[in-house]
Amino acid sequence: MSNPYQDAAKKMADKYLRTMAQAAEMGVIPYYSEHGKWYTAPYSGNSWWTGGFWPALMWQLYSADRDEAFVKEARRTQDLLTAEFRRYVDLNHDVGFMYLISCGGDYKITGSEQGRVDVLHAASLLMGRFNPEGFIRAWDGDNARGYAIIDCMMNLSILFWASRQTGDPRFAKVARIHADTTLREFFRPDGSVSHIIEFDPETGKRVREHGGQGYALGSSWSRGQAWGLYGFTLAYKNTGDKRYLEAAERIAGYFIDHIRPDGLTDSDFCQPKDEVRIDNLAGAIGACGLMELAKESGNTAYHDAGVRLVDGLLEHCSDWTDEKCGVLTHCTASYHDDGAGRHANIIYGDYFLAEALGKLNGTDPMLWM
Numbered sequence: 001m002s003n004p005y006q007d008a009a010k011k012m013a014d015k016y017l018r019t020m021a022q023a024a025e026m027g028v029i030p031y032y033s034e035h036g037k038w039y040t041a042p043y044s045g046n047s048w049w050t051g052g053f054w055p056a057l058m059w060q061l062y063s064a065d066r067d068e069a070f071v072k073e074a075r076r077t078q079d080l081l082t083a084e085f086r087r088y089v090d091l092n093h094d095v096g097f098m099y100l101i102s103c104g105g106d107y108k109i110t111g112s113e114q115g116r117v118d119v120l121h122a123a124s125l126l127m128g129r130f131n132p133e134g135f136i137r138a139w140d141g142d143n144a145r146g147y148a149i150i151d152c153m154m155n156l157s158i159l160f161w162a163s164r165q166t167g168d169p170r171f172a173k174v175a176r177i178h179a180d181t182t183l184r185e186f187f188r189p190d191g192s193v194s195h196i197i198e199f200d201p202e203t204g205k206r207v208r209e210h211g212g213q214g215y216a217l218g219s220s221w222s223r224g225q226a227w228g229l230y231g232f233t234l235a236y237k238n239t240g241d242k243r244y245l246e247a248a249e250r251i252a253g254y255f256i257d258h259i260r261p262d263g264l265t266d267s268d269f270c271q272p273k274d275e276v277r278i279d280n281l282a283g284a285i286g287a288c289g290l291m292e293l294a295k296e297s298g299n300t301a302y303h304d305a306g307v308r309l310v311d312g313l314l315e316h317c318s319d320w321t322d323e324k325c326g327v328l329t330h331c332t333a334s335y336h337d338d339g340a341g342r343h344a345n346i347i348y349g350d351y352f353l354a355e356a357l358g359k360l361n362g363t364d365p366m367l368w369m
């Protein structure tokens, strides 16, 4: 009998086997696709924070399909990504995302020693962004010395990983300090989380909240909620600390209450009612976080909500034609700035859709641990 999630995974692998050769010919790491072409990131070249999702997607597709072409393509782009260690200036706290699920995927799946060393290198770079007043600095720039952002919860996994690999507790201790600061400073009474909190970089005292990529100051950027939900779930998986599990459940309750009737996700949960601005990146990340949270908490309602999100994505926003090189449509990078894509096919949407399908099909290699 046909299983829609296995069918979707097969169609995704077939589509990528058709379209990824174009990226290799161009010699690039793709960021988005339209009209049958891949395009690179609009900012920062191969240092743009999404670069690791392409090779990570290859590891997801390889885990589902075992076609060696995916291994070759992952390694081609990992070489481009690790070349950025030398350039350095555009790297930021997202080295966690970038290298754990790409080079770390290679180590996890093939045992590549170079992959392992590259992840340790990235973990050390992330450690270098730690402010001993209690937070990991997100971005560079004179105005951002005290910025910490909710997205960083996903980056902490690389630090827990590095402590397990080396036996050196420093990495995990820094991750826990940052997670505790996030727990203290980012949560609101309704279970939603802020995107950006600015601290005084000299004293660590909270200065203010910033609106970030959401609709407005104090609103709820849906992708930020998804990062927090999945990030705290991973912090719990890494530590067994129940406070992190409870934090993930608080965000999950809020997120689930805001899933649209069609299973899609608005770009901001507080956006005006007549605004059509969908962010399926948030939906795909949220689905993965919810399904992982169901495993950790034993509450199947989270799994069911994750499946509702995947069903919405497959029913309404998956492109199996050659109009797009990738699959997931209606991905929106930022509420007010369309420069990085609005209602587009963006590569990390495809990554999280593949991870969600992998969870449902039993092929997910769990690249975050």
Ligand code: GLY
Residues within 6 Å of the ligand: 049, 094, 151, 213, 223, 333
């Ligand atoms: N981590 C940046 C973003 O989600 O746009």
